[in-house]
Amino acid sequence: MLANEDWRFRYIGLMSLSQLGEHVELNDMTPVIEIASKYFKDPHSKIRWAAFHIIGMVAGDCQPEFQTRFHQSIIPALLQSTEELVPRVLSHVLSCLQNFVEGMPEECTPPYIEPILNTVFPIVQNGKFKIVRESGLTVISSLAEASKTNFRPYYEKCIPYIYEMMKTYNKKEQKQIRGQSIECITLIGNAVGKEYFAKFVPEVVQTLLDITKNDISADGTDPQRSYVLSGWQRICVTLGEDFIPYLDLILPSLLKLVEDVIGNAPQEDNDYSEYTMPEEKKTKKERMDDIHRVNYNTFDHEEAETAINMILVFINELKKGFIPYVEKTTEIILKAVTYTINNNIRERAANCLPLLLEAVKESNYEFKDQVLVKMAHMFIGSLWQEVQKEFDPDTIMAQVVALRNCIDVCGRFMTQQELDDLSSKILKLLAESDKRKTEMKDMRQLDEDEEDNHTKTLEQEEEELHIGIADLIGVLFKTHKEMTIPLVNILYTQVLTKVLQPNMSDKLYKFGLYLIDDMIEFLGIELIPELWKELSQVIINFANHKTSELRQAALYGIGLLAQKSPAAFGDIADVCIQKVVDSFKIPKGNEAEKLYQYSLDNSIATLGKIMDSHSNKVNVPVLAKLWFTHLPLKKDKPEAHQQHEMLMDILLKGNASMLLGENGEGIGHLIKIIAQITDTKLSNDKIQAKMSQVLKSLAQGPTQALVEKAVVGLSELQKTRIASLLKM
C-alpha cells in the first residue's frame, strides 16, 4: 500500500500501522518506526500527518521502552519538523512530541529540555493559529511533568508568560487555552517543587480563585472547569501543609457540592420497580447480567465524584492539617458511602475513610485514641453494611480495600468478640463470592459456551475480589496477631485446602499464597507452630511455578521462612536454595515484562535474606556470588532498598573480596549497579550515602584504575551520577 501512487492507499497504510503498537511488542514496531520517519517530509500533507500519527501512537502504546530506545533520533527529527507550514500538521507534530515527552523516563530528559523549550516556546508565544499554540502548550506541560526537578533552571523563564495567559485570556474562544495554561503552570509548580514555585503561588492561587468564582459557566460545558479542579489538586500536592490557609477558601464549596448532589437524590427506599423487572421473575442469566445496582450517571454525579476526589487529595496531602474539617467531612462522606444510585461516588467516598482516620491519628488532639476507635467502628460498620448490599465486584473491592486500610491505620483496636464477628462476616463474603463464581462457571457449562468472555470476565472479577479479601485478612493478622488464631484454623481447614487443589485458577492460587505469606509474616512460627511445616511445603511447591505472579509470592514466602523461623528453616534450607537457584532459569515466555521482573527481583531478594539470616548454615560465598551477579533489583522498590543497602553494608564491613574477587574482577559490575540505581526509585538517601562511601574508597589506591575503566563504559547520564556520588 505504501508504494501505491494513490496517496489514499499510502495514507490508510500508515494509519493502519499506527494501530499496531497497542497489540504487538516494540521490536515488531521498529520497522514501522523507520517507515514512518521516511514520510516526515512527504509532499502530501495528510501523509506527513499520518507519519507523525504513527510516532505519537507508538509513543503512547510502547512507553517508556520506545522513548528510551529512540529519543536520540526521534526528538531532533520532531523538532526539525516544527518548520512545517500546514497548521493541522504542525499541531500534530507538537501533539506527537507531547506524547513522546510524556512517556520519557526522567533521566532521559535533561539534554532535551532546552532545545525543546527554545523551539516550542516561541510557537506558543507567537503562533498564528490557536490549534498550534494549544498543542505547543501541552508539550511544555508534559516536558515539565517528565523532567521534574531537572526543569528548575527553566521555570522562571516560562511561568511569567504562561501566567499572563492564565490571567488575561478571558474571552469565550480562549477558554480551552486558558485551561491548558492552568494545567501547565500547576504542572511546572509540581515539577520544580514548593521552594521554587513559592514566589509565584500567591498570584497563581488568587487568579485560580477568581476564575473558579467568576469565570466558569455553570452548564458543564466550560472546558476550564476540569483544568481548574485538577489545578487545585496539583497546587495542594505541591505546597503540602502550606496549602492549609487556602483550604478554607475551597473546601466548603466542595463539601456543599457533594452534599447538594447526594442530599437531593432519591435514596434507597425509592421505588425503581417501574424500571426493573422483579427479582423473582428474572432468570439466572438476567440476574447475572444485572449485577449492577440501578446506576445513574449525570453531570451532577460526575461533579460530585470529582469533588470527592479533590477532598481525598486534600486529606491525603494535609493529614493533620485537615483536622478542622474532619467532622463535617466525615458526616458528608459517610452519606456518600451509602449513596445508592451511583457506584463511582460510593467507591470514591469509601477511599476517603482511611485517610480521615490517618488525619486524626497524626493530629495532636488530646482524645485522639478514643475518637479513632469510635470512628473506626463507625466506618467499618458503614462499609460492611454496603458490602453486604453491593453486587458489583469492583465496588465491593473498593470497599474491602477501604476496610483493610481503616484497620491498618487503627492497628489493634477490636475486642476478641468484635474480631470474631468481623471474621465471620469476611468468611461469609468469601463464601458468597465463591458461590457467584461457581454459578457463573455452571452457567457457562450449561450453555456449552466455554468462550463466553462476558461471564469469564465476571468470574475473574470475583477472583480479584478473593485477593482483596486475602489482603483484608492479612491486615487482621498484622494488627490483631494471636487473636486471629480461630480465623487461621478455619482458613486452613476450609479455605486453603480447597483453593490449593490441582487445576484451580492462577488467581485462586495467588489468593492462597497471599494468605500463607501473611500468616508466616505476621503470625510467625510461634503462633502457628503446628501449621508451619505444611505452609512451608506449599510455598516451596510454588517457587518454580511457570506463572510469574505465583512464583513471586512463593519466593517472597521463602524469604519470610528464612527470616521468621531461623531454627526450623535449617531442615528445608537446601531445598529452598535449590528452588531459588532454579527460579532464575525459568524463561519469560508470554509473561508481561513487569511481572517477570518482579519475580526475578524476589528471587534475588530471597537469596539475600537466606544469606543474611543463615550465614552459619549455608555456603555464603557461593550464594553471594550468585546474588551479586543478578543485582540490581529493577522493579520491587521495598525489596530493592533492602538488598541494595545490604550490598553496601557487605562492602563497607570489609567483605568486599567475597563479592568483588581478590583482584577486583567484580568492580565493573558494581559500578554498573551503582550507576543504574543512583537517583532512581531503587535507591534512597541512606543507600546513596553508603554508595558514595564505597565509591570513594574504591576510587583511590590499587582499585582506582579498575573504577576508571568501568566508568568509561557507562552512558553520559550514568557518568554524571557516579561523579555526583564521588563529590558527596
Next chain:
Amino acid sequence: MIDLVEQEPRFFKKYFSHLFQAMQKICGVKNIEDEGLKQMAIQVICCFAEREPKVFEDDTKLLRDYLEMILAYMIEICETPDEDWEVPEEGKRWRYLVFTNCVLSSQDIWKFSLKRQTILVSSTAAVSSIDSQAALANKSC
C-alpha cells in the same frame, strides 16, 4: 442488527458466513447514498468479533477478508485535504477525523483478543490483497 449481534452473538455463530457475506456485499456497493451504512456493516462484524473472537482465530481467511473490507472502506472515505482541514476553524478541531477514527477503532476493538501472530499475518495478507486489487484497477483504466 448491531444490537442483536451484541446481545446474542451465539445465534449468529451458525449463520456467520451468511451474515459476513451480506455485510461484505453492502461494503462492496460502489455508489451508496447513505455513507454511514457501510460503517454500520463493518460494525456488525466488529461486534460479533468482539464477542466471538475464536471464530476469527480459527479462520485466518475470514480475518483477512474482514481487514480488507475495512481497508477498502477507509480508502473510499478518504477526503482530499482542503483549507478547512489544513487550517481548521475554531471548534472544528476533530471533525474530519470522526469517520476514519470510527473505522480504525473497529480494527482496534477486536484485535485485543487475537494472538499477535494472527494480527501480523492477516494484516500483511489483507494489505497485499488491497494492493493487487488497486494494481488491477489501474491496469483496466
